[in-house]
Structures are given as C-alpha cells and as structure tokens.
Amino acid sequence: MERTDVPGLTTRSDGRWDYPALSLPALPAGSPRPSNDGNRGEIHHADPRELLLPLPAGATQDKELDGGWVTPERFAEVYEKDKRREVRLALADYAVRHVAARGWTMPDGTSSRVYLLRFNSVGIAERFKDHVLVVGADSGVPLAGSPTLELDPDWASSGLVENTMAYLFAEEKPYDGEQTRLGYVQAGDTVALLTHSRKGGAPGVPFHQSVILQNQLLG
Template identity: 30%
Template sequence: MSTDTTPNPEPSEPVEPTAPVEPTGSADPTDPDTAPETAPETAGDAVAAPKPDRKRAWQVGAALLLTLVTGAATAVAVTLPDRTDLPGLATPNDGRYTFPELTLPPLPAGASAPAEYKIKTHAADLRGLLLPLPKGAVGTGPSAAPSATGSASPSASPSPSASESANASVSASASASLPPVAGRWMPCDLDMMLAKDESYGQWLISDACRGAAAQGWTAKDGTRTELRLIHFGSQDEAGHFFSSVNLMPATKDIENSQTDFKGNYAVALGQVNVRLSDAEADGVPTGRIGWVQCGDVVALVQMTNPHGVPSQAFHQVVLLQSSLLV
C-alpha cells in the first residue's frame, strides 16, 4: 500500500509573454522606480556632441572693442593741450634759462683746441667763448663802464694789447665766414673785475692779464648776469690770479659775501670757487659770485637779484660757461 500523498502535478499551460509597459507621461524622472532607463549608447552620444564656441566669440569681440576704445582714446589725447599749458597745472620755473645752441668760435690758422694741450691754452676769440643771451633776456652793458682813457686805475695799463684787439677785430670783420661773437672786448682794469678796492687791480698787473671779454643780460625775473673772461699768458699766472680773487669779499654790486663751503658746483673742466652774498631775500642770497679757472683763462660769473638769485640758474650758467672753455 502506497503512502505517497503528494498530488500528481498537472501539466501547466504555457504562459504568454506580456508586452512591455510604455512609460506614461506622469512618470517622475527623479523616481528610480518610475524613471525611464537611458541607453548607455544614447548618453555617450549626448556628451560627445559639439557645442558652439562661445568663449572664442567673446574673446574676438572683446579684442575688437578694446582696439576701438584705445584708438578713440588716442585720438582724443593728441588733441588735448599739454599739462603745462593748463591753468594751475603748469610746471613751476626753477630759474633755469633756455640758451640757443652753443657753438665754439673758429680757431686761428695752425692753432689747436685747448683739449689737445696738456696745459689748456685758448687761442680762439675770447668773445666767442662767452655764453650768448638766453631766451627772453635783454642784453645789458657792464655794471660799471670801463674808463675811457684807461688810466683811472693803476691796473689800466695792462689792457689787452691794442694790436691784439685790433687784429682780432679786423680778422673777424674781414672774414664773412666768422659767426657773430657773443661778447665784447674790455680793458684789463678794475672795472672789468667789478671790484671796489684798487688793490685787487694789482693782481691783473702782477699776473699779466693779456685780454678780457664781457657779456651781460637781465632775465625776465629781474636777475642780472655779468660774465667776464680774463686771459693770461700761462696756466700758472691764471692759477695765481684765481687764488687771489677768491678772497675778494665784495664787488660793485654785492656789499659783502662769504665762501660757499656747502655748495656742490659742477664745471666741465678746471676749478671753481663760489661766494654768496650776506644779503638774502626769503632765505635766498641776493647775489652769487663764481670764479672758474680753466687753463690760462679765468671766468667770472656774477648774478644779482634783490628778490633772490635762483640757485638752479646760477648752477646752469657756471656749468655752461665752463663747458665753452674746454
């Protein structure tokens, strides 16, 4: 007798496959249960799809805009007046002058320039070695005219030899190629030095002054400049005279002065000594005296102004005058 009570399985009917359910429009794409699956191939194709090059377009546009703006700004800038031409923005004048182009006078036939000598010897027309008048200045005569006879002071006799002066004048007038000179001849006397004490004139005799030239002007600010070039027979004579006049405290235009030990004055060549007047205007000396020796020539630069002599102008004149003697 069989004890198996398991029912016999009946043959099952084949199950028909069901069609895939299409996602409805109400499906939530964020719901993982209802969101439609995306084929990997489709997602890859979407990432690789080219996009418009907007960055390059912006760069090109920005470059064009910058070019236009720069061009317009340049066009406006070139039509604007200079800063110095605008009221209230002009650069203040420090007193320096505007000189014409400096030129040296021609040398006599067979003569050499001072730079070619170990001992600097000047053979050119002494008047042509003076600074010309700066722009806007008015030419003036010497502060004290030299005596007509040349005998007012004990040092009048050693005036530049008459034949020397005459020959220089004749040769200058005879040659049409010679440029006009800046200064004029003066006798070697006390007046030429602008000195008060006649004892100073003795140095001109003892050191054998050979000739002298003068130049003078008054600038727009009222500063009066006097230039003197004194020619000696040798560098030693010029050096002795230079050492002596450095002790001269006063001139016909400056009551008293002191050596400027603190100042730093540039010269193209040689040595320089500067004196400042005791009188001042708002802390600025009303007179400045500069003595410069270059070889056989000693130069005097004197500048006076009751309102004060600009320091920059004095430095400029001393440097430029010395540069013509090199």
C-alpha cells in the first residue's frame, strides 16, 4: 500500500470513521523527509502538531488535549501513578523535544487519545520505547487503571509505512466497565501512543484505522 492511500474513508459500512483526507505538511526549505537516505537520524522536520491525526467526523474535541503541546508531566499521567515519576525522569534523561496531543470523544462514547513524542534521533526514540516503555511482546508500563492488555489478535499490520513499527494491544474480556485498546507507533525520531476506550467494548476496526493513518502521517 502506498503511504498516500487512505483506507476506507469513503465508507462506514465496516465501522471505519470518517476522517478528512489526510496530507503531509509542507517542510521547511531544504529539509528532508524522515525516510530520506540523507536523513540518518530519521528526523521529522515538520511541526509535530501538524502530524497528529485530525478529528474524524462527529467527534467532540477534548478541551485539554486540543492538538497542541502538552508537558511531559501531562503525558506521564497516561500511566499508573507509581510509574509516573519514572516516566517523567526518563523523558528528561532522553531529552524529549516535544510532546503533542489530541483527544476526542465519538458519538458512540469511544474516547480517543493520541500523543506524539519527538526525540533527537531514531536511536533515542527506539531506546525509549524498548527500555523505558518496554513495549514489544507485551504492553510494557501499565496504563492508569491497570487494564490487563494482550497482543491484539486481529491486528494484521497491513498498511504500515516501510521501516516503521506498530504494536497493538487490547483488553480481553471480562473487563471492568470499559475496554481499552492501546497502540504504539515508532517512526524515526517519534513515538506515538494511541488509546481508544469505551464502555461495553471499544471496536477494533476504527482503532486499527486510527493506528494506520497515524503511522502514515509519521512515515
């Protein structure tokens, strides 16, 4: 699949959300894309806020996570209380450059959050993912509320940009009230965290769609 192919934006028959047509932001003159052979650090030169997923049709914007910057302390609140200090210190140690975030709620009650963490190079971003978040075969640092997450059995990883990675997890039944889905994307110098949660179950199709589209924006 080409990175400009936007999956399923013309139909909602399978549960996909109606995102606006996506386009990559313009870069400063002379700045390469992260996948360019001359960009050894795989640096994103675009403003991270312009690389966040836009709101799908019908979404209600979160007043706090409005597509702008958030502090590392705010990002750390995603995780269990006893892990937040560790995450905050690691963000300082790994010299995170920016944290951008957007949140929204859909008419069916699905609550969505997207955070983009930009580091100084692909190597630093990868070490943060591997050694701080400890993402891989399991979901790593527990989220606030400590939902038990397992690898998403329905995730096929199709549609990802070459040389990027995505890790998807889902809370299995029985879950207490609402179900949480969690995804991490690493593309160059940036690590993205995405969550969907909804009482009674968070549908998998729009979550997979959101991960793919965020991956394509970063790739």
